[in-house]
Amino acid sequence: MTEYHCEFCNKKLLNDKIRSRRMHNKGAKHLLMKKAYYMEMFEQEKVRLEMSTILRDIAGAAEEERIEGFRLPPGIAPEAVHIPEAPAGFKLPPNFDFGDRSNFPADISSAIKKHIA
Ligand SMILES: [Zn+2]
Numbered sequence: 001m002t003e004y005h006c007e008f009c010n011k012k013l014l015n016d017k018i019r020s021r022r023m024h025n026k027g028a029k030h031l032l033m034k035k036a037y038y039m040e041m042f043e044q045e046k047v048r049l050e051m052s053t054i055l056r057d058i059a060g061a062a063e064e065e066r067i068e069g070f071r072l073p074p075g076i077a078p079e080a081v082h083i084p085e086a087p088a089g090f091k092l093p094p095n096f097d098f099g100d101r102s103n104f105p106a107d108i109s110s111a112i113k114k115h116i117a
Helices: 018-026 028-043 045-068 108-114
Strands: 003-006 011-014
Touching: 011 018, 018 028, 028 045
Parallel strands: none
Antiparallel strands: 003 011
């Protein structure tokens, strides 16, 4: 017979079934114990500091996105990734049509020559 231990209520549910666990998790006592657990948790200084740092980061990221438009999520690129520099003097015309397949010939050097100023 399986049993489930509820961390919030410190109570064992005997004959654990997903349905009875759901019933327990919706119960008033469980919800109250869960709330008390998290309130107690947030009273800890280190948890509060960590939460405020996270919230500040989220607010900061939202503000940056609002200012600069879409950005990739923050992350660390592996060192092996090398983004090559554009060839010297290479510049696409301001209204370059990325949708036009003829702008992308199979031979890369002829494509580069076409756009070197
Ligand atoms: Zn519970």
